[in-house]
Amino acid sequence: MSVVHVELPGRAYDIHIGGGLMQRVPHLLRPLLRRSRVVIITDSTVAEIHLPVLEAALQTAGIESESLSLPAGEATKSWQGLTAAVEWILDQKVERGDLVLALGGGVMGDLVGFATAIARRGIRFVQVPTTLLAQVDSSVGGKTGINTRHGKNLVGAFHQPALVVADTDALRTLPDRDFLAGYGEVVKYGLLGDVTFFEWLEANGPRLRSDDAALAHAVARACQMKADIVMRDETEQGDRALLNLGHTFGHALESATGYSDRLLHGEGVAIGCALAFTLSTRLGLCSGQDAGRVRAHLQRMGTKGSLADIAGDLPDADGLLALMAQDKKVQDGKLRFVLVRGIGQAFITADVPRDAVRAVLQDALDERG
Numbered sequence: 001m002s003v004v005h006v007e008l009p010g011r012a013y014d015i016h017i018g019g020g021l022m023q024r025v026p027h028l029l030r031p032l033l034r035r036s037r038v039v040i041i042t043d044s045t046v047a048e049i050h051l052p053v054l055e056a057a058l059q060t061a062g063i064e065s066e067s068l069s070l071p072a073g074e075a076t077k078s079w080q081g082l083t084a085a086v087e088w089i090l091d092q093k094v095e096r097g098d099l100v101l102a103l104g105g106g107v108m109g110d111l112v113g114f115a116t117a118i119a120r121r122g123i124r125f126v127q128v129p130t131t132l133l134a135q136v137d138s139s140v141g142g143k144t145g146i147n148t149r150h151g152k153n154l155v156g157a158f159h160q161p162a163l164v165v166a167d168t169d170a171l172r173t174l175p176d177r178d179f180l181a182g183y184g185e186v187v188k189y190g191l192l193g194d195v196t197f198f199e200w201l202e203a204n205g206p207r208l209r210s211d212d213a214a215l216a217h218a219v220a221r222a223c224q225m226k227a228d229i230v231m232r233d234e235t236e237q238g239d240r241a242l243l244n245l246g247h248t249f250g251h252a253l254e255s256a257t258g259y260s261d262r263l264l265h266g267e268g269v270a271i272g273c274a275l276a277f278t279l280s281t282r283l284g285l286c287s288g289q290d291a292g293r294v295r296a297h298l299q300r301m302g303t304k305g306s307l308a309d310i311a312g313d314l315p316d317a318d319g320l321l322a323l324m325a326q327d328k329k330v331q332d333g334k335l336r337f338v339l340v341r342g343i344g345q346a347f348i349t350a351d352v353p354r355d356a357v358r359a360v361l362q363d364a365l366d367e368r369g
């Protein structure tokens with residue numbers, strides 16, 4: 001078991017990572033509880049698989065609980081999902097001093113985090129992430145929110161969890177596709193700031209599903225890197241945007257595919273990272289060898305890595321550029337990108353000619369045939 005500490009003034013918390021932690025949730029919650037009652041919000045899939053274990057552990061520890069199950073999938077990260085979560089929290093008479101548990105993947109974490117940021121102007125919440133993506137990324141750092149028709153994560157708040165409990169055993173029931181999508185965010189950490197971690201992933205990535213120790217190491221390394229960045233830039237005034245590597249492309253693709261099963265968030269991130277490396281190469285910032293190595297690794301892992309891996313129609317290059325215009329990194333009407341000087345060397349820049357981005361998108365669309 002390992003613990004990553006996130007030190008933020010007045011909002012410090014721990015991330016517990018390891019096997020068998022679902023049963024330990026009551027013990028970890030205890031110091032934070034004002035009364036012996038919590039509420040849990042989860043999705044319909046996780047409600048079937050993991051909720052009973054958590055509820056039983058709470059009951060054994062003498063902690064009362066009530067739960068709400070919302071439909072599984074990205075579409076629940078919406079105004080409708082938010083209304084359902086907030087109204088239920090109020091129905092349950094949850095007090096500011098109580099704890100709301102977000103049990104599930106990044107969709108539950110982002111939605112419940114936002115619902116608790118605004119209900120009673122702020123209720124504490126605990127992340128109990130059950131996907132690889134949520135354990136390595138979304139449960140940490142306090143970015144919460146929903147998608148709107150204008151784009152991805154465009155309404156939300158920074159609201160840090162009071163505790164994160166990542167039971168790596170819970171990942172055993174995750175479908176391969178969701179595991180590989182989460183891997184998109186894992187590899188992002190190596191690509192943005194740690195070439196040694198990327199090299200470790202090249203060697204160990206293919207056995208993460210079957211090697212508990214390797215999996216726990218990958219989760220802990222990603223959480224530590226995220227915690228380090230969040231501690232120096234909680235609200236994305238600067239460095240935190242590095243965590244957005246691959247997302248400018250990825251979010252536009254998610255929007256273009258209607259936040260549907262056609263493209264999962266982590267898949268969009270993996271494709272977006274490959275495109276960010278291509279763009280960096282075209283601009284003479286990064287070697288073609290590094291870009292090729294990234295593409296080869298994604299292919300070996302079996303995760304999506306190019307626009308050719310997305311089924312169905314996509315907008316043309318200008319259509320995708322128009323979707324990118326809603327990115328939260330836009331400043332003075334100009335898009336800022338996370339580019340790379342090599343593997344592990346990401347940086348943020350506004351100095352990216354629109355025509356270079358359009359050309360990368362056009363070539364990627366042409367590859368689809």
Ligand SMILES: NC(=O)c1ccc[n+]([C@@H]2O[C@H](COP(=O)([O-])OP(=O)(O)OC[C@H]3O[C@@H](n4cnc5c(N)ncnc54)[C@H](O)[C@@H]3O)[C@@H](O)[C@H]2O)c1
Pocket residue numbers: 043044045046049050072073074077104105106107108110130131132133134137138139140141142143144153170171172173174175178181182185264265266
């Ligand atoms: N806040 C952040 O910093 C941050 C970071 C990265 C991603 N995100 C957001 O996270 C979301 C994606 O998260 P996700 O990939 O976890 O998707 P998700 O929450 O939709 O989970 C993926 C699927 O796996 C199922 N599932 C969850 N745990 C399971 C388990 N243990 N066994 C079997 N099935 C399980 C879910 O029911 C769902 O169908 C996106 O909305 C993305 O924008 C947020």
Ligand SMILES: O=C(O)C(=O)C[C@@H](O)[C@H](O)[C@H](O)COP(=O)(O)O
Pocket residue numbers: 137141143152153185236240241243244247328
């Ligand atoms: O925590 C962050 O900061 C990130 O950028 C992590 C991303 O993986 C995540 O997808 C985040 O939700 C993106 O945020 P956004 O502000 O670009 O919507």
Ligand SMILES: [Zn+2]
Pocket residue numbers: 137185247265269
């Ligand atoms: Zn992401």
